[in-house]
Amino acid sequence: MGLFSLFKKTDQARPDQAPDPLSDDAAARLAANSETARQHQQARQREIARATAMKIDAIESAMAFDIFNQPEPAWGSQRQRPPRNGHHHDGGPDTEALAGLPTTVLLGDDELPQAAVAAQTAPAVEEIAILYANGQDAAAEQLLTDSVAAGADQDRTVWWMLFDLYQIGGQRERFDNLAIDYVSTFETSPPAWNPPASAAPGWAGVAPSTTFSGVLDAGIGDRLEHLLRLADAHPVLRLEFHRVTDLEAPACWLLLDTLRRLQARQRELILVGAAELAAQIRAGIAIGRPDDTEAPWLLLLELLQLLNREKEFEETAMDYCVTFEVSPPSFAAPHKVAMAPAQRLPASPDRFMLPPVMEGPPGPLLAAIEAYAGQYQALVFDCSRLLRIDYPAAIGLHACLQPLAAAGRKIEFRDVNHLVTALLRLLGYGDIARLYPHKY
Numbered sequence: 001m002g003l004f005s006l007f008k009k010t011d012q013a014r015p016d017q018a019p020d021p022l023s024d025d026a027a028a029r030l031a032a033n034s035e036t037a038r039q040h041q042q043a044r045q046r047e048i049a050r051a052t053a054m055k056i057d058a059i060e061s062a063m064a065f066d067i068f069n070q071p072e073p074a075w076g077s078q079r080q081r082p083p084r085n086g087h088h089h090d091g092g093p094d095t096e097a098l099a100g101l102p103t104t105v106l107l108g109d110d111e112l113p114q115a116a117v118a119a120q121t122a123p124a125v126e127e128i129a130i131l132y133a134n135g136q137d138a139a140a141e142q143l144l145t146d147s148v149a150a151g152a153d154q155d156r157t158v159w160w161m162l163f164d165l166y167q168i169g170g171q172r173e174r175f176d177n178l179a180i181d182y183v184s185t186f187e188t189s190p191p192a193w194n195p196p197a198s199a200a201p202g203w204a205g206v207a208p209s210t211t212f213s214g215v216l217d218a219g220i221g222d223r224l225e226h227l228l229r230l231a232d233a234h235p236v237l238r239l240e241f242h243r244v245t246d247l248e249a250p251a252c253w254l255l256l257d258t259l260r261r262l263q264a265r266q267r268e269l270i271l272v273g274a275a276e277l278a279a280q281i282r283a284g285i286a287i288g289r290p291d292d293t294e295a296p297w298l299l300l301l302e303l304l305q306l307l308n309r310e311k312e313f314e315e316t317a318m319d320y321c322v323t324f325e326v327s328p329p330s331f332a333a334p335h336k337v338a339m340a341p342a343q344r345l346p347a348s349p350d351r352f353m354l355p356p357v358m359e360g361p362p363g364p365l366l367a368a369i370e371a372y373a374g375q376y377q378a379l380v381f382d383c384s385r386l387l388r389i390d391y392p393a394a395i396g397l398h399a400c401l402q403p404l405a406a407a408g409r410k411i412e413f414r415d416v417n418h419l420v421t422a423l424l425r426l427l428g429y430g431d432i433a434r435l436y437p438h439k440y
Contacts, residue, residue, distance in 0.1 A: 124143050124144075124146070124147045124158070125147075125157060125158065125161070125422050126422070126426055127143060128140050128143050128144055128147075128158075128161060128419070128422065129419065129422035129423040129426055130423070130426075131143065132165070132388065132419045132423070133388065133389065133390045133391055133394070133423050134390065134391075135388075135390075137165065137169065140165065140419075141162070141165055144158055144161055144162040144165065145162065148162060148178075148181075156186070156440075157418065157422075159178070159182055160191075160418040160437070160440050161418045161419050161422065162178060163175065163178060163179075163182075163191050163418075163440060164417040164418050164419050165419060166178065167193070167194065167195045167196065168195070168196060168387050168388075168417070168419075170195055172193060175193055176193070179191065191440040194339065196338065196356075196385070196387060203235055203236065203353075203355060204352070204353055204354055204355040204365055204368060205234075205236075205352065205353060205368055205372075206234075206350050206351070206352055206353070206372060207234065207236040207237060207238050207270065207350075207351060207352075207353045207382065208230045208234055208237060208238070208350065209237070209238035209239070209240060209350070209351070210223060210226075210227045210230075210237070210238070210239055210240070211240040211243065212239070212240065212241055212243065212244050213243035213244060213245075214243070214244070214245055214246075215244075215245055215246045215247075215248070216244055216246070216247045216248065216251035216255070217248040217250060217251050218248070218250035218251065218254070220251050220254060220255070221254055224254055224255065224258045227239075227258060227262075228258065228261065228262075231262060231265060231267050234267075235267060235268055236267070236268040236269075236270065236353055237262070237267055237268070237269055237270070238269075238270040238271075238272065238340070238351070238382075239269060239270070239271050239272065239274075240272040240273060241271070241272065241273035241274055241276065241277040242272055242273025242276055242277075243273070244273070244277055244280065246280075247277075247280070247281065247284075247296070247299075249292065249293045249295045249296065250295075252281075252293075252295035252296050252298070252299040253293075253295045255299060256295065256298055256299045256302055259302050259303075259306065260302065263306075263334065263335055266335050266336070267336075268335075268336040268337075268338075269306070269336065269337045269338070270337075270338050270339075270340050270382075270384060271306060271307075271337060271338070271339055271340070272339075272340045274303055274306060274307055274339060275307060275339070277303060278300055278303040278304060278307065281296050281299060281300045281303070282300060282316075284296060285297060285300070287319045287322060287323055288322065288323055289323065290323055290324055294320070294324055297316075297320045297323070297324070298320075300316060301313060301316055301317060301320065301329060304316060305331060305332060305334055306334045306337045307334075307337075307339070308333065308334055308337070310331050313331045314328075314331060317329055317330075317331075338384055338385065340382075340384050340415060350372075350375075350376065351380045351381070351382040351414070352368075352369065352372045352379065352380065352381050352382065353382045353384075353385060354381055354382065354383050354385065354386045355385065355386070356385050356386060356387050356388075357386075357387055357388050357389075358386070358388070358389040358390065358393035358394075358397070359388075359389075359390050359392070359393055360390070360392050360393060361392050361393070361396050362393055362396040362397055362400070365397075366396065366397070366400045369397075369400060369401075370400070373404055373409070377409065377410070378409070378410040378411075378412070379401075379404070379409060379410065379411045379412070380412045380414060381411075381412065381413045381414065382414050382415060383413055383414060383415050383416040383417070383420065384414070384415040384438070386416065386417070386420060387417065387420075388419070388420065389420055389423065389424075391427075394423060394424065394427050394429075395427065398427055398428065398429060398432070401432055401433065402432055404432075405431075405432035405433065406432075410434075411432060411433035411434070412433060412434045412436065413429070413433055413434070413435050413436065414436050415436065415438045416435060416436065416437050416438065417437070417438060418437050418438075421435055421437045
């Protein structure tokens with residue numbers, strides 16, 4: 001008997017084999033009962049979601065007339081506002097009207113990610129958005145997995161929402177399993193595991209930004225000193241490196257010292273282009289070639305630490321040890337560091353950072369937003385820290401921003417996770433602002 005014949009299945013019982021106590025009919029009944037139970041569970045979850053939505057509708061019905069001047073559009077519709085001043089407006093940035101004002105350069109329609117302008121086709125997206133907004137993560141996950149299975153190759157929106165849900169919940173194993181299915185379904189690279197960094201829960205406001213560009217040399221000292229002074233008054237700072245073309249050794253030492261001091265002072269950092277800067281530094285060094293200084297190596301290790309790439313850090317630390325014949329440094333997890341994508345056009349350094357969670361009436365947050373609106377013609381809300389927003393908070397924020405939009409002010413929501421994006425679209429935010437979900 002061959003080895004594989006031991007594991008070969010057969011449909012015919014051996015003469016000396018006792019009959020199977022579980023008949024075909026009994027097995028069929030058990031399978032049917034299991035399927036019926038699963039369907040009942042899904043129906044119950046959907047019923048809970050509908051009941052929740054009805055309660056919310058009852059609460060907001062008294063507010064609806066004041067908040068929405070027009071009937072709420074159908075899901076995914078794109079209602080057009082009439083042109084102002086008799087001129088046709090194509091939705092792009094009105095640069096002439098903003099000339100000479102402290103503002104933000106807004107991207108045109110052609111630079112919008114496709115998912116931000118396309119109609120959503122998944123039938124359960126509204127229901128999932130409601131469940132997640134109300135903290136019913138388990139029910140939202142069930143509907144998402146059902147939607148992925150039912151129309152796996154039709155709409156990536158539900159996939160992206162499920163990826164976000166797993167990252168927010170720290171469910172790495174489920175994320176990786178979904179990534180494998182994503183690759184086989186769409187024949188493309190899967191999203192990378194990048195869970196949100198811990199953030200100061202109660203803070204929201206303007207986060208100053210420092211942009212580095214061109215060749216960095218000893219001349220960046222003054223800019224770094226200014227950055228450290230900003231850190232005295234701001235708990236969150238944004239550093240942009242995606243326009244750097246080269247680094248000299250003195251700049252490496254200065255930047256390394258500044259990053260270490262910011263981490264020691266436990267400032268929350270949002271880094272743009274940090275991975276690209278690390279790759280650029282790596283391309284200029286070589287194992288066993290100490291050159292004149294170890295500054296590029298140490299800066300590379302610091303960036304890998306901020307990126308939370310422990311395995312890559314350990315490998316590079318060993319290379320550093322071999323090159324300079326010293327003991328390798330140890331990895332330490334970064335303190336509140338988040339990554340943000342680069343933009344093709346420069347943006348204002350003064351974005352308004354929304355908090356990680358928005359629940360209940362916004363209250364004091366609206367006063368801060370109104371002060372921000374008093375300084376800038378175009379408003380850019382950075383949602384890279386925003387994990388969840390519930391109905392009362394979303395409705396209150398909409399009521400605050402609607403008069404500004406009606407007055408012609410430009411409003412953007414940047415780096416929004418796909419679960420929050422679905423709720424904002426459901427509440428009509430697409431009529432008053434441009435929504436840019438983060439890219440997968």
